[in-house]
Amino acid sequence: MTERQHKAVHETEHEIHSRGDLASRQPVLEMNHVSKSYRARGMSLRLLNDVFHASSTGRRTDSLALHDVSLSLKAGECLAIIGESGSGKTTATRIMLGLLAPTAGSVLYQGKPAPMHSPAWNRLRHESSMIFQNPYSSLDPRWTVRQSLNEAVSLRFGRSLDPDSVEARSIQTLDTVGLDGRIMLDRYPIDLSGGQAQRVAIARAIIDEPEILLADEPMSAVDMTARVQILHTLQKIRALQGSSLSMMFVSHDIGMVQHIADRIVVLKHGRVVEQAPCDELLNHPQQPYTMELLKAASL
Incomplete structure (x- = not known):
C-alpha cells in the first residue's frame, strides 16, 4: 500500500x-x-500395512476438519x-x-x-449474510446489479417495500460501498472490475440489514x-x-x-x-x- x-x-x-x-x-x-x-x-492412513486392505474393502475413514x-x-x-x-x-x-x-x-x-x-x-x-471470495462466482452473470440487489431485498422483506423504495435502498447501499448507484444498477457483472464486483457483492450482503x-x-x-x-x-x-x-x-x-x-x-x-x-x-x-x-x- x-x-x-x-x-x-x-x-x-x-x-x-x-x-x-x-x-x-x-x-x-x-x-x-x-x-x-x-x-x-479410501485408504487407512494409520498403518502402512493397512493400505491394501483398506482400498480393497472400501473401508470408510474419518477426516477430522475441526477438533473441539x-x-x-x-x-x-x-x-x-x-x-x-x-x-x-x-x-x-x-x-x-x-x-x-x-x-x-x-x-x-x-x-x-x-x-x-x-x-x-x-x-x-x-x-445473517455472506460475502464470498470470488464475486464473479457469487453474482449471477445473467442478472444486472439491480436484479441481484432486488432479490436480496425481496428475500428479507417480501413485498412490504414498493418498487420505488427498493430502488432508493439499492442506490443508497451502492453509495455506501463507494459506487454510483444510478450508474451501476443496470450493469452486469462482466461490466465491472474485480473491486467493483466485490463491492456490489458487499452491497447485496448488507442491503437486507443483517x-x-x-x-x-x-x-x-x-x-x-x-x-x-x-x-x-x-x-x-x-x-x-x-x-x-x-x-x-x-x-x-x-x-x-x-x-x-x-x-x-x-x-x-x-x-x-x-x-x-x-x-x-x-x-x-x-x-x-x-x-x-x-x-x-x-x-
Missing part, C-alpha cells in the same frame, strides 16, 4: 477501535466444543479467523452460520441452541488497490452500523485483518492454537505458528 493508503486505512481503523470496550458485550453467536469429521472411502473448537462473536465485534489453507477456518464459520452441521458440539444464537431447522437456526439464517456478516476471504481475488478499497468499504460499514452489526472475517493474511479486527483467532489443522485481542496478538504472539503467519503477512 502507498503511504496515503496506509494513512487513510489507519484513520478509519482508529474510528472503529475507539467505539468502546467490547469486553463487556454479550456473545451473539457461539460455537462450543465443536468437532467436524468427514467420512470418505470453541469460538464466540460479540455484538458489534469483528472477529478475524486466521489460518492457512486447510486449517478449518471456512468449516468453522459455515458451522457457526448454520450452513453445515457439526459432528459434535453445539452452536448458540442469541443465547439459544441453534441446531439445523430449529427456530433459532431459522432466525440465524434469516439475519445482524451478522461473514466475509470469507473477500480480498483474495482482487489486486492490492481493490483490496484497499474493499477494506475501506468494510470499515465504513462497521463505523456506520456500530453494535448492530457483528462481523466474522476469514483470511490467511493477518496483515489485512489487523486494520479491521477487534479479536483474532488462529486455527491450525482444525484446532485453535491462539486467540487474543488484535493488538495483543500482533505485538505479543505466543505460538510459533502465529509468529510464522506474522512473518508472511502484508503488514
